[in-house]
Amino acid sequence: MKKILLITCIFIYTFGFTQKNNVQNNTNTNSDNGYAIKEKVFREALKYADLTVAKSALFEMIALKPSEKTLKDSLALIYINLGQPQQAILLSREILQNDPTNIAMLEVKAIAEQSIGMTKEALVDYETLFSKQKNIFHLYQIATLQYDLKRMAECNASLDQIISAQDVEKQQINVGTGQQNNAQQKISLKAAALNVKGVLAMDLNEINIAKQCFTEALKLNQDFVLARNNMQYIESKNQAPAAKTSTTNPPSNKK
Numbered sequence: 001m002k003k004i005l006l007i008t009c010i011f012i013y014t015f016g017f018t019q020k021n022n023v024q025n026n027t028n029t030n031s032d033n034g035y036a037i038k039e040k041v042f043r044e045a046l047k048y049a050d051l052t053v054a055k056s057a058l059f060e061m062i063a064l065k066p067s068e069k070t071l072k073d074s075l076a077l078i079y080i081n082l083g084q085p086q087q088a089i090l091l092s093r094e095i096l097q098n099d100p101t102n103i104a105m106l107e108v109k110a111i112a113e114q115s116i117g118m119t120k121e122a123l124v125d126y127e128t129l130f131s132k133q134k135n136i137f138h139l140y141q142i143a144t145l146q147y148d149l150k151r152m153a154e155c156n157a158s159l160d161q162i163i164s165a166q167d168v169e170k171q172q173i174n175v176g177t178g179q180q181n182n183a184q185q186k187i188s189l190k191a192a193a194l195n196v197k198g199v200l201a202m203d204l205n206e207i208n209i210a211k212q213c214f215t216e217a218l219k220l221n222q223d224f225v226l227a228r229n230n231m232q233y234i235e236s237k238n239q240a241p242a243a244k245t246s247t248t249n250p251p252s253n254k255k
Helices: 002-024 029-047 051-064 070-081 085-098 103-115 119-133 136-148 152-163 189-203 207-220 225-239
Strands: 172-176 184-188
Touching: 029 051, 051 070, 070 085, 070 103, 085 103, 103 119, 103 136, 119 136, 136 152, 136 189, 152 189, 172 189, 184 189, 189 207, 189 225, 207 225
Parallel strands: none
Antiparallel strands: 172 184
16 A cells, blocks of 8 residues: 555656646657657556666656656655665755755655664654644654654653544554564554553553553554554563563564
């Protein structure tokens, strides 16, 4: 689903300007014909989700019409979808240097930075995004990054803001299940925030609060794997004999 959405974004970015320019630019026939062929290749590649071919066509389109800035925006989106975050960061930085108001490229940069562990940089970008758009999904990313940086008080405040947001339980987000196949599941954003809040409480040894958070998360999504595993971990710790130190390890991916 994410790939389909990104492909749609790429298509809109690239061809939002193309139809307008087709009206404005009817000179230099050879160049236009060459561009039109590459554009057709690009369209067909996107149609079949062949982003490698689409990327190649984009490079040639950029060479033919370097002034068309949205082509590079599309290339940055393709880099993200192909799992090439370093390239996405380099390109998004270039785009933002010329156009600091490009919110979409700031988000591309944040996603790419987060994916390769540039936590502080990603947090700054998501904070900027949230200040401009007040998108609750950006705030969730802020909370998880604050957790990773051990900024616990700030993380807790961000999570409380998400949990109390209007209609947040109706909004969905994809989260990992902590399993080896990198599987994801779609759950309520409120449930995801409650799970992170529970993990935070576990770290602070506030077990009752953690159990309450996991319980509330599971009420919203009964099959929420991470919350269920975290609850089972707490229960296994509670069942361990008091005279012995439990050797039970916490879930490998709690949030």
